[in-house]
Amino acid sequence: MNNTYVEHLVKGKESILWKLLFGLAVILAAGSLWFAMVNVFGILLFIACSVAVYFVWLNSSIEYEYLYIDGEFSVDTVLHKSRRRKLVNVKASDLIICAPVNSEDAKYNANGAKLLDVSGQCPDSRKYVYVYNQGSQKYAMTFEMTDALEKEIRYYTPQKYKQFG
Numbered sequence: 001m002n003n004t005y006v007e008h009l010v011k012g013k014e015s016i017l018w019k020l021l022f023g024l025a026v027i028l029a030a031g032s033l034w035f036a037m038v039n040v041f042g043i044l045l046f047i048a049c050s051v052a053v054y055f056v057w058l059n060s061s062i063e064y065e066y067l068y069i070d071g072e073f074s075v076d077t078v079l080h081k082s083r084r085r086k087l088v089n090v091k092a093s094d095l096i097i098c099a100p101v102n103s104e105d106a107k108y109n110a111n112g113a114k115l116l117d118v119s120g121q122c123p124d125s126r127k128y129v130y131v132y133n134q135g136s137q138k139y140a141m142t143f144e145m146t147d148a149l150e151k152e153i154r155y156y157t158p159q160k161y162k163q164f165g
Contacts, residue, residue: 012062
């Protein structure tokens with residue numbers, strides 16, 4: 001084998017919803033602190049609101065790490081630079097097609113697939129769709145293509161890689 005290793009870290013899309021939820025949780029925690037001074041049950045409410053603030057804060061900053069090792073593509077979710085969770089692990093044999101997000105090949109092959117968006121805030125010209133089978137389910141993952149990643153995908157699966165032009 002060629003023993004190749006490509007790694008790329010992408011900052012996830014910043015959602016206004018998470019920012020609003022974080023603001024709301026902080027306001028509730030501050031209000032429950034005042035309520036804790038007046039009532040005994042306020043202490044429990046303050047603890048619950050503080051835990052909610054922590055979890056909203058933890059999930060508000062998401063990064064995706066792409067690893068391509070010898071034809072195997074895996075994506076990990078990194079929560080607030082402290083927690084890591086494996087999201088996807090795909091072998092080259094499970095790949096159906098890898099094509100730009102706006103191409104006809106991607107739209108045709110992604111039809112009926114479960115969608116997964118692990119792309120960052122890059123322009124559409126760098127977004128690709130990785131359509132694959134896992135078990136009996138078909139998935140379409142949108143990700144940010146890099147030059148090194150493109151080179152390795154072309155090397156391991158040249159017949160399944162498509163590009164414009």
